[in-house]
Amino acid sequence: MGYFATFADFLQMGKHGLYVWLSYGLAFTIFAYNIVSVALAKRQFFNKAKRQARREQIKS
């Protein structure tokens, strides 16, 4: 099944394994960075907003 005979062949990619896996690894990292950075920004916003809302409540 698939283009490669064995999993070892799949990892080696002829002799281009380093290049192919480096590229896909980089792409995956950049995708992960986007997902994490958005999740962090969302959490930071809500933490800050809740702190502010609590401060407003205490003041009033």
Place this chain on the structure above:
Amino acid sequence: MKIKFPQWFYRLASPRWFYEFSGKLLPWFAVAALLLLITGSVWGLAFAPADYQQGNSFRIIYVHVPASILAQSCYMLMAIAGAIGLIWKMKMAHIVAKSCATFGASIAVMSLATGAIWGKPTWGAWWVWDARLTAMLVLFFLYIGVIALHSAFENTQSADKASAVLSLVGLVNIPIIKYSVEWWNTLHQGATFKVTEKPAMPPEMWIPLLIMVLGFYCFFAVIMMQRARIEVLQREKKASWVQEIIKQN
């Protein structure tokens, strides 16, 4: 301008409407992105045939080409949204523009880096100052410039306007990237997909590529909408509907 637009155009401008509508769209785009990206990469890595000249390094196409396409499309959206914000003074347009910038920069990096990695076994060089590569590098600098310019202003409205102007000035770079392989004698190969002709590669090779391009677009939609939603909440913080959401979260 005294043009009468349909109601949906004005509704698009409402941050609250955008927040609610994007909330409904997000899960669909997220699932689509996941399915398309997994299908495309597995197909491209394990099932597509190798190129008879390049061998298996050809599989880098399945991340390099989508990244390059998205880097350009994202910039176009950023610039057009900026233009709409400038012309119609629409806050939501500026929010969308701002939400494109970081993703665009990261995907331009992906295009440049995967291209360089692919270039090494194919051309023997990590980098050449050919028209397309140089123009894509310029695009990356433009993204960084837009991000830096926006954060340099205290006043949000001034920041929005300045970024929009810079994006628009840089828009000329997009046709340069696209047509560089036709206008100049370049090392980089020509277009895979043309509107008027069939692709030069067989379907087993270009179908996973199309799937990846669509997957990348869906992923962009997810990230852009999420960033825009946070920006909306930030800018509309004083509004009661936002206060409700903050309480509920």
